[in-house]
Amino acid sequence: MKLTIQGLNKTYSNGVRALQDVALTIPQGMFGLLGPNGAGKSSLMRTIATLQEADGGQILLEDTPIGTIDVLRQKDAIRRVLGYLPQEFGVYPKVSAETMLDHIASLKGISNSRERKLIVDALLEKVNLAHVKKKNLGTFSGGMKQRFGIAQALIGSPSLIIVDEPTAGLDPAERNRFHNLLSEIGENTVVILSTHIVEDVTNLCSDMAIISLGNVIAHGHPADLVASIQGKIWRKIIEKPELDNYKANHQVISTQLKGGKTQIHIYSDSPQLGFEPVEADLEDVYFSKITSHQELGVVS
Structure with a gap:
C-alpha cells in the first residue's frame, strides 16, 4: 500500500494558505511529518482524514484490499479503512474503556455484539489496557488515554492510520510504550505520525517529510537527510x-x-x-531546513 498526494492546496477563509502544492508519496510503514506549530501538519492530516475539503489536488490510497481509493472523492470508502487519532482526543470521563470502545465499534458498523466483544477485548489487550477495561476513562493517565485512542483507531483493521501529535505531554515511560505500540502497528499499515518532536521521528520512522508554512521542504529517509548535511x-x-x-x-x-x-x-x-x-543529527536537518525556508521570506 501507499498514499500518493499531488498538488494539494488549502486556503482558509481568513486568507491563510495552509497547504501549498503539497506532493508526497507515503509508503507502508511509519512515516514522520515534522514541522513547527502552524506549519500545516494538522491541515494536511485533517484533509486526508476527510474532515475538511481541499481547494485542489489529489490524494490516492493505492493497493488496498478494495483497490485504489480517491480520498477526496470517495470519502465513505476511505473512512471504512481509516484509523484516526487527532491531536485533541476527548473521552467521556464517566464511561468505562470497554463500554466506550464497544460503542465506537458499533458506530463503525460492527453490529454483532459477540464479534464486537471479541474485537474490543483483543484491542484492549493489544494496547495493554485489558486490566483496566472496567475503569472509567476519566481515571486514565495521559498515556493510557493515548493508548485508548490508538485502540479506537484500530477498529476495523484500517489500511491507513493517522496520529497527530500523539506523544505531546506524555512522561518518558508512557512515551516509550507508545513508541513500541506505533512501531508494531506500522509493520503492516501506512501510519502517518504528525509531530514537532524530532526524536519521535528519529526513533520510529523509515521515511519522513518536513513541512513549513504549508510547503514540503524536505522528504526522504532520515539517515539520508542527515548524511546530506554532514x-x-x-x-x-x-x-x-x-x-x-x-x-x-x-x-x-x-x-x-x-x-x-x-x-x-x-x-x-x-x-x-x-x-x-x-x-549532524536529524534535529540539525530540521532546524537548517526550517531556518533556510523562513529566510526566503515565504508568506503563509
Whole structure:
C-alpha cells in the first residue's frame, strides 16, 4: 500500500494558505511529518482524514484490499479503512474503556455484539489496557488515554492510520510504550505520525517529510537527510549578548543555553573561524531546513 498526494492546496477563509502544492508519496510503514506549530501538519492530516475539503489536488490510497481509493472523492470508502487519532482526543470521563470502545465499534458498523466483544477485548489487550477495561476513562493517565485512542483507531483493521501529535505531554515511560505500540502497528499499515518532536521521528520512522508554512521542504529517509548535511554543521559557545551579531554574519540554525552561556549551531559549507565541527543529527536537518525556508521570506 501507499498514499500518493499531488498538488494539494488549502486556503482558509481568513486568507491563510495552509497547504501549498503539497506532493508526497507515503509508503507502508511509519512515516514522520515534522514541522513547527502552524506549519500545516494538522491541515494536511485533517484533509486526508476527510474532515475538511481541499481547494485542489489529489490524494490516492493505492493497493488496498478494495483497490485504489480517491480520498477526496470517495470519502465513505476511505473512512471504512481509516484509523484516526487527532491531536485533541476527548473521552467521556464517566464511561468505562470497554463500554466506550464497544460503542465506537458499533458506530463503525460492527453490529454483532459477540464479534464486537471479541474485537474490543483483543484491542484492549493489544494496547495493554485489558486490566483496566472496567475503569472509567476519566481515571486514565495521559498515556493510557493515548493508548485508548490508538485502540479506537484500530477498529476495523484500517489500511491507513493517522496520529497527530500523539506523544505531546506524555512522561518518558508512557512515551516509550507508545513508541513500541506505533512501531508494531506500522509493520503492516501506512501510519502517518504528525509531530514537532524530532526524536519521535528519529526513533520510529523509515521515511519522513518536513513541512513549513504549508510547503514540503524536505522528504526522504532520515539517515539520508542527515548524511546530506554532514560536515556542514558547526558549533560555538558564546555570550548571550553576542547572539545578534552571530546571526547577522552566520546562518545560525539553533541555540541552546548551557551553563549560563549560549551554544549555537550554524550551517556552513566550509569551516568557520572559532567554530568546531559537529556530528549532524536529524534535529540539525530540521532546524537548517526550517531556518533556510523562513529566510526566503515565504508568506503563509
